[in-house]
Amino acid sequence: GQQVMQIPQYQHVQEGEDFTTYCNSSTTLSNIQWYKQRPGGHPVFLIQLVKSGEVKKQKRLTFQFGEAKKNSSLHITATQTTDVGTYFCSVAGGTSYGKLTFGQGTILTVHP
């Protein structure tokens, strides 16, 4: 099945600094999703990207899907303490069942 590698595994930033996590695949992806999991919480869906070169924004979060559809990134501008948590990318398999394969996740710590 499809696999995605997510980097970095950990990221520590000062509040106000920017943050980026990357999701890479050796094969072309038909779609990618991003989830956020707060400490002690469960993953919550953020967004889905399906088009080559697609860019979507949610307030301070910017999501990109690469032109070759083999990578994606999540960028947070001017981090806040509320951004702490683990960010996962995922890709859906080739069936309508919606089976997802998740990356390992990036744990973001924001120091006030």
Next chain:
Amino acid sequence: DVKVTQSSRYLVKRTGEKVFLECVQDMDHENMFWYRQDPGLGLRLIYFSYDVKMKEKGDIPEGYSVSREKKERFSLILESASTNQTSMYLCASSLDLEGGSYEQYFGPGTRLTVT
């Protein structure tokens, strides 16, 4: 709002016990999933179900079985719990929407400790 509930937040069991983890969703979703989450490994799919009584193995099904007798309920069974099954278990559900959103809704998780 979609609600996915799991029977326990914390569970402690002994090696060799049979363990049942229950998951219920209230949005009439066709698909339901069981994951385990371990540090540094992300979420790994154990089993999923796309309809009542239908199930498919995920990436790490060994030592687990599942049951889906009703659309809203998906159970994960550890036939004989072992210490390497100590983990956080997450249930999720999604709509069967070919070509559409693959958004999954997660329950709060069950932290299982096997001693």
